[in-house]
Amino acid sequence: MFVHISINGRLILRWCFAVMICLTAGAAFSWEMQEQPEAVVELFTSQGCLPCPAADRILTRLGDENKVITLSYHVDFWDYAGWADTFALPANGELQKAYAKRAGTGRIYTPQMIFNGERAVVGSSAEELRTALESASLELSLNVEIESQDIVNITAGPRSGLGNAIVWLVTFRDSAEVDVASGENMGQRLSYSHIVTSRRPVGMWDPTTGMEISIPVPEALGPANDGFALIMQEKDGALPGRILGAVMIAR
Template sequence: MKSSRIFIAVACLGLTAIVAQAFTSIKSEKLTKAATPGKGFAVIELFTSEGCSSCPPADALVARVEKEVTDKPVYILAYHVDYWNRLGWKDVFSSPEYSARQNQYADWLNLSSVYTPQIVVNGRKEFVGSEEGTLRNAIKSDLEIAAKSELALNNIKVDGDKATIHYTTGAVNNSVLIVALVEKNATTKVQRGENGGRTLSHVQIVTQLKSIALNNSKDGTENLSLPHGFDPQKWELIGFVQNKANGEITGATKAEFPSVMNAQASN
């Protein structure tokens, strides 16, 4: 994490809150079943933190959207960054890996700083994470754009604390496959910091990222470590193909874990 970016992120909190409040008042069309998507998809990456007082509205927004898009190729990933931890509360879901990913987007998108809450859609557009109208419009437009890459995650096997995943993709040039282990929901009672005394709810929490070099191979098998006490009903996998040069996400999918250990499942 570059120190200048952290400073700007903290200094801009007041402005972020004002902008977020303005955008959440926008009346936008909800993503109902009446809206017919094309052959596209939308990967929504939220950068958030339990130590940021401006973040709960963004967490609530993606939770609302998640409930509306169960029948659509919309994939939500919530990354808890770690640079807020020094200000009084350590976010248990945070990781320097997610802060580094946000900094990579700052480079790809030519941003002067990182901030929370921030949303990036399909690796191409970014905005304040609580801007409801902007998010809904981005999802709607990207669902109408055909995906450039095919991707499937299947033959998932769980054995103890390890999952084995088979992947198949149609595009490999200058791209990497990223697979995220996602906890569907969780709550935290925050004791200190800007959200001290609040109980926060989260959805689609990224707990592990696996970057897979495709190396001109269109299919393969990878292993993921699973947390202690793993319950397959509370977790899922989201995979996407990303251009290494500019960050564009060209294809995505998700897969559920088999309900019975050592069984197989396909997306």
């Protein structure tokens, strides 16, 4: 499809495939933007978990598909088994526990994939993943406008029948390899993609008024990250609900 991008009053016409939009302005910046995905897939994984590498590889393959945004959340509850996960964040484990509480099970495990904040499947089960993807969809479309060389404006219109949603900014590293020296995966070199480094709220979407938010891209990314996803997720009390819409921007 053709995408019109206006930067500093200058209209640029570029050809882009599927939903990956290439954004360039000389040497100032170079981004890729993924719009209108059908699914956000969140993988809870650990370097100390024996079946997790298979799920990590699946997530990488899913991330190559234009209609899926993938995020890898490393957890630390397997660290006791002999290897401390080098990417684990306590907040990742708390998010997984919140999903389990909302599901009414209280059970957490790895590898676990959550589709659009609703459906949990075993991350290494190809059959479960295929079924989840076939039925996955998002309620809202996010519109992205380039304001300047380093600011994007993201809007989502009102929509009745939905609840208020938190807008989360989730930063990630694009890829990394880790040599595991102990634990269940000892001796393996493990590869990872879209490794979550932070997750923080930056706004709200209201079903009656919609949302408009401006993101300063360099500041959002910081020096160590390769991209971020902006995720609109319904509140279920104090717990995470459905993901209604998302967009991803990467270097």
